[in-house]
Amino acid sequence: MSQEDKGKVYVITGANTGIGKVTALELAKRGGRILMACRSEQKALPVVEEVQKESGNSDVHFIKLDLASLSSVKTCASHILDTEERLDVLINNAGVASIRGETQEGFELAFGVNHLGHFLFTQLLLPLLKKSTPSRVVTVASKAHYSVKGALNLDAVKGATDTYVGLKEYEVSKLCNILFTKELAKRLEGSGVTCYALHPGVVASDIWRRIPGIIRPLAKMFMISNEEGAKTTLYCATSPDVAGESGLYYDECKQKKPSKLARDEALASELWRRSEEWVADFV
Numbered sequence: 223m224s225q226e227d228k229g230k231v232y233v234i235t236g237a238n239t240g241i242g243k244v245t246a247l248e249l250a251k252r253g254g255r256i257l258m259a260c261r262s263e264q265k266a267l268p269v270v271e272e273v274q275k276e277s278g279n280s281d282v283h284f285i286k287l288d289l290a291s292l293s294s295v296k297t298c299a300s301h302i303l304d305t306e307e308r309l310d311v312l313i314n315n316a317g318v319a320s321i322r323g324e325t326q327e328g329f330e331l332a333f334g335v336n337h338l339g340h341f342l343f344t345q346l347l348l349p350l351l352k353k354s355t356p357s358r359v360v361t362v363a364s365k366a367h368y369s370v371k372g373a374l375n376l377d378a379v380k381g382a383t384d385t386y387v388g389l390k391e392y393e394v395s396k397l398c399n400i401l402f403t404k405e406l407a408k409r410l411e412g413s414g415v416t417c418y419a420l421h422p423g424v425v426a427s428d429i430w431r432r433i434p435g436i437i438r439p440l441a442k443m444f445m446i447s448n449e450e451g452a453k454t455t456l457y458c459a460t461s462p463d464v465a466g467e468s469g470l471y472y473d474e475c476k477q478k479k480p481s482k483l484a485r486d487e488a489l490a491s492e493l494w495r496r497s498e499e500w501v502a503d504f505v
């Protein structure tokens with residue numbers, strides 16, 4: 223374990239598997255304090271132990287966070303605010319794909335978990351991030367956002383998933399991740415908190431767990447590993463090269479132009495306004 227991050231605190235959502243787990247492990251090796259914000263204690267605790275052992279860093283911990291419940295998001299953020307002196311990097315990594323449903327408060331599942339839960343989580347943690355500057359907010363989006371064509375219908379994000387496999391809804395949620403990052407950066411300009419959105423690559427993680435059994439191993443052969451998939455997150459979270467940048471989108475550790483919709487300033491501000499209304503009871 224190196225000491226380069228001694229004294230730094232990282233929070234990573236959905237860190238018990240896939241890209242988030244590798245992100246937690248690599249950051250733990252740098253010597254900081256790692257909070258793995260996961261929805262299942264049963265799944266996460268053995269992973270926390272594994273990360274501690276493999277990194278040689280015992281300052282790695284589980285905190286309970288279910289992004290499909292705004293009250294769970296509030297409880298988790300309050301716990302962090304009560305117990306942590308600082309927060310250097312928040313990594314909004316958790317995500318669901320190709321699953322139908324709705325959140326506890328009645329939002330479409332992918333929108334609620336991937337965007338709205340993280341929106342509230344970030345809002346609540348901002349005072350700590352601002353106290354810990356220079357600090358960063360890294361949000362794992364996806365190139366799937368390019369598939370959203372036409373307009374973004376923000377009236378359609380309430381209620382259960384409409385399409386059969388939830389792909390359209392996933393694409394929308396990932397577009398929202400980029401719009402959120404853009405607006406957050408605008409609002410935090412000059413504060414010392416910088417923001418990044420990224421595509422991790424097409425990664426052989428657990429996100430494909432709903433692909434039928436026979437096809438899944440075949441499909442995964444054409445994907446990159448979780449280790450490769452964590453590289454752009456780690457770049458955005460730690461590289462001095464991007465310290466002066468904010469509100470941009472990255473792919474393969476390089477800045478990339480996101481879709482036209484993702485660059486729409488009015489849309490970013492409208493999504494922010496609506497998201498604030500939707501989470502108002504929890505701030």
Ligand SMILES: NC(=O)c1ccc[n+]([C@@H]2O[C@H](COP(=O)([O-])OP(=O)(O)OC[C@H]3O[C@@H](n4cnc5c(N)ncnc54)[C@H](OP(=O)(O)O)[C@@H]3O)[C@@H](O)[C@H]2O)c1
Pocket residue numbers: 235236237238239240241242259260261262265287288289290291314315316317318319335362363364365421422423424425426427428429430
């Ligand atoms: N894999 C890819 O090819 C790919 C491509 C583009 C973008 N991404 C993005 O990369 C990020 C990480 O995904 P991954 O590929 O590593 O997928 P993964 O292996 O399925 O991991 C997703 C993580 O999110 C957690 N999660 C799901 N619902 C949650 C909730 N309600 N509250 C808290 N945590 C929740 C999962 O917890 P459980 O284990 O308890 O379910 C898991 O820890 C996601 O944002 C995804 O959209 C992935």
